[in-house]
Structure formats: C-alpha cells, structure tokens
Amino acid sequence: MLTLNLIREHTDEVIRRLQVKNFDARNIVEELLALDTARRSLQNNLDGKQAELNNTSRMIGDLIRNNHREEAEKARNQTAILKDDIREISNQLGETEKKLEKVLITLPNIPHVTVPAGKGAGENEEVRKGGNIPVLPAKALPHWDLAKKYDIIDFELGNKLTGAGFPVYKGKGAKLQRALINFFLEENIRAGYIEILPPLMVNEDSGFGTGQLPDKDSQMYHVTLDNYYLIPTAPIFTGM
Numbered sequence: 001m002l003t004l005n006l007i008r009e010h011t012d013e014v015i016r017r018l019q020v021k022n023f024d025a026r027n028i029v030e031e032l033l034a035l036d037t038a039r040r041s042l043q044n045n046l047d048g049k050q051a052e053l054n055n056t057s058r059m060i061g062d063l064i065r066n067n068h069r070e071e072a073e074k075a076r077n078q079t080a081i082l083k084d085d086i087r088e089i090s091n092q093l094g095e096t097e098k099k100l101e102k103v104l105i106t107l108p109n110i111p112h113v114t115v116p117a118g119k120g121a122g123e124n125e126e127v128r129k130g131g132n133i134p135v136l137p138a139k140a141l142p143h144w145d146l147a148k149k150y151d152i153i154d155f156e157l158g159n160k161l162t163g164a165g166f167p168v169y170k171g172k173g174a175k176l177q178r179a180l181i182n183f184f185l186e187e188n189i190r191a192g193y194i195e196i197l198p199p200l201m202v203n204e205d206s207g208f209g210t211g212q213l214p215d216k217d218s219q220m221y222h223v224t225l226d227n228y229y230l231i232p233t234a235p236i237f238t239g240m
Helices: 004-009 011-019 026-065 069-104 143-149 155-161 172-190 204-209
Strands: 228-230
Touching: 004 011, 004 026, 011 026, 026 069, 143 155
Parallel strands: none
Antiparallel strands: none
16 A cells, blocks of 8 residues: 555646556545545644643642642633544544555555556567477367366366355366466475464455555455455565
8 A cells, every 4th residue: 555655745746657557546646635634634633732731730730739729720611612622633644544444445556666557458568488498289188178088187076066266176187286286385394384284264454555455355255254355465474
C-alpha cells in the first residue's frame, strides 16, 4: 500500500506511474490529500486542546492552594468545556482516519519505472529468451487430453465433487503432484529457506496486510462465522 508521505511528496509522479496501469488516480489522490489535510488539522487542534486542558488542570490546584475558590471554579468549568471539545474532535479525527484508510486502500501500488505502458499482454515487451524452446509436432495433444488418455487427472469427477477448476488427481497424476511439491520444498530448503506450514485461514487484518483485501474480497472464500478468509495462495517459505 502506498504511504501518505509518498503521495504528498511525489503526487504527480504517483499519478503518472499509475497511468502506466491505465489507472486514473487523480481524483483519488486529490481526495486523499484533502482528507490528510483535514486529519492533520484535526490532530493539531486536538493536541492544542489537550495541552490547554493539562495547563488548566494544573492551574486549578494552584488556585485552590492559594485560596482562589472562585477562579478555581471557573477553571473547572473551562476543563469541562475542553473535555467536550476534545471528545468531539477525537470523534471527528477517528471518522476522518477511517475515511482516509478506506480511500487509501483503493489506490494500487505503482509499477516499477521499467514497466512499459500497455493495455494487455499483447503489449508486453519481451526482455529475453533462454534455453531450448521446443517445437511441438502438429499432432501434439493438450494437457487435458493427455490427462484423460493416461487417466491421471479426472476433471469431470472434480466438477461433480466441487465445481470447475477442482480436478481429482489419480494414480501417477497424484504421485506426480506430491513429488513436485516435495521437490520444490527440498530445493528451496537447500537454497537457504525455512519450511513453514501456515494456517490456511487468516483474519481480516492479515488479508489487508498482504494486499488481498479489499479488492480481492469477491475472489476469496469467506468463513462468515469466524470472519476468516481462506488464503488464495499458500506461502510455504520465509527467507532466512
């Protein structure tokens, strides 16, 4: 998520870089800056009122010790007014911060400076190719036909059990799937990573922290009873 400091200090650059993604950020950025200005003003006002309250509260003690009862009572009344003001400003500040956060999370991250502008995969730039690129024969079968021919993946059964995109791996297909998982785990461990087994469900804060929420909310399975989300990808390793 972009920081407010970055948006404030590099406003035009943020807008320009997001245009590379075909994302017009100007209205959102302007709203963010307006909300941030309001937030800072409220915070300054709150700090001033709090300082005034502290000073007035200390003054009450001095007035009582010097037997200035009438002035002390006026100071008490002033503290009551200040407390009401502080409560009202705090509520306004909280609402402004919520609005600010809600708008901020709708702004995508800016792409790297090397990323070219484009509207689709057809406009991607090919940086390099490597290795021997195979040329398939005219009668080559796609993977779904190969899976059916060798009876290693059952797409129809998976569709009945769950739905499209949930295949059932069978025999050598299941064995290959398991072998690939183990292979990549071992390769990454040898590369210096630590294997972990994370929870498959996360809370809402974790979803926001990883950037999955809120824009991918409709693409994640939501356990409404506990307000947990099934993770869309499973991070298995963490760097050492």
